[in-house]
Amino acid sequence: MARLSPNLVLRTSAPPSGAVRGCHYPECPAEGLYRAPVSRDRLRDYYWFCLAHVRDYNRAWDFFKGMSEAEIETQRRRDTVWQRPSWPLGGPFRTGANGHHVDDVFGLFADGIDPGVPRHGRETGRRDSEQDRALAVLDLKPPLDFTRIKARYKQLAKQLHPDANGGDTQAEEHLKVVNQAYSVLKSSFAG
Secondary structure, X not given: OOOOOOOOOOOOOOOOOOOOOEOOOOXXXXXXXXXXXXXXXXXXXXXXXXXXXXHHHHHXXXXXXXXXXXXXXXXXXXXXOOOXXXXXXXXXXXXXXXXXXXXXOOOOOOOOOOOOOOOOOOOOOOOOOHHHHHHHHOOOXXXXXXXXXXXHHHHHHHHHOOOOOOOOHHHHHHHHHHHHHHHHHHHHHHO
C-alpha cells in the first residue's frame, strides 16, 4: 500500500443521504468507518477512512508540523491543564525570598504552641491551657495518644505512691497533682 503523501488530495465530497459513507482515500471503494481530523485547526471536522487508510493517515499525521519550538512548548503547557485558563492559587500560600511561606491566619503555628498538640485547648487562644499544664505535670510532649498518657500516669503513680515512699507527704502531694492532671487528660483524650 502506498504511504500517504503531503500532496495527496483526499475526497471531500459527502456521500448522498442514506448511502454508505465511503473512504476519503482516492479510488478506495471501502466503507469509511474510522474518522481522522482534517487538520490541527479543524479538530472537529473529520475525514472518514477504511481501517487500512486510517492507519496510514495516522502514521503520517503530525500535529506539531510547521510549529516553532516555542509554539510547541506553549501547546504542551496548555494541554497539561486541558486547554483551560490557570493561574497561581493565591490565598495563604506564596513564594517568598526564603522559599514557600504559609500565612498562619488561624494561629495554628504561633510561637509557643506546638502544632502536634491536639486542637482542643487551642481554640481559646490561651497558650497555657489546662491540657498543656497537665501534659507538663506528666512530663509529656506531643504527639501523643491516650495509651501513652495512661502508661506515663501508671509509671508516676507507682513511683509516688505512699507505700513506695514510706509515707512521704511530699510524694503524696505530688501524686495528688499527677492524679488531677491525669483526670484532665483522660476527659480530653479518652472521651
